[in-house]
Amino acid sequence: MKRKELAKKLGIVGLAWMLAMPLTVPAVYAADAQKTNTQTQEDQTPEASEAPSPDEEPAAATPESEDEKSLQFETKTYAKEYKTADGKVYKEVSFSYPYAKGSSQAAKELNQFYKKLLNKWKEAVKENLKDAKSLVEESKDSENHYGDQVSYKITSNDDQYISVLQSGYEYTMGAHGMPYRYTYIFDAKTGKKVSAASILGISKNQLNQKVRNLFLKKFDNAKKDGDTMFYQDRSEVKATLDKMDFNENLYYLKNGKLRFYADPYAVGPYAAGFIEVAVKL
DSSP states (O other): OHHHHHHHHHTOHHHHHHHHOOOOSOOOOHHHHTTSOOBOOBSSOOOTTSOOOTTSOOOOOOOOOGGGOSOOEEEEEEEEEEEOTTSOEEEEEEEEEEEEOSSOHHHHHHHHHHHHHHHHHHHHTTTTHHHHHHHHHHOSOTTOOEEEEEEEEEEEESSSEEEEEEEEEEEOSSSSOEEEEEEEEEETTTOOBOOHHHHHTSOHHHHHHHHHHHHHHHHHHHHHHTOOSSOSOHHHHHHHHHHOOTTTTOEEEETTEEEEEEOTTTSSOGGGOSEEEEEEO
């Protein structure tokens, strides 16, 4: 799914080889994926959770009562276990997503979107069922099996935009699984997807240039501080960034900032997680 799209976009042959290597270390489940560090960088102001510098005023908190939100949501979850003839689980999957309450056009549009996304995901998790079944049948570890879990957070919900961040974690019985994301921003009044470029009022090319520059600035600062979140060769990182199209839903909205991210292995090692930069609206 996401990691396959990443390999295709970046043309990193080594990535596909690395992710496909058979390993025998016990499973690392989805809970571990949620602990993956997310690195953030922004081009204007610090996070609200960070202490402001002496010459900056703290940002005022924005109230977010239920009445002020354009839509209310409940959680829906699809879950399934695939089992061998003797009852051994060889793959376990779950997909949680937001379901908008009410009968407004925005609610209908958004719910239809996630219905389609769920159906695509269900088809994708079937792609390696044969391998999963074969490995589990041969394995002496009855507790170890393939898995793919997706959870979600609504990172922004006001009268303008609704932003949803889904966090997935696919495990194929290696040393660790592979985290991935689905991130979408919707117009609160219509329920239709909106792009980061349209939110910022710039072209797609301008957006890519802006985000790539922010990543390189973050690279330079990390290098100066001795941080190893990025790969060491700046030219290779830049070449990878130049191949990435950040208009392709590699962003979400939170605390009044658009956050753009690179997947694990894209510009840094797995341990660095999703490396992010941010642009204030």
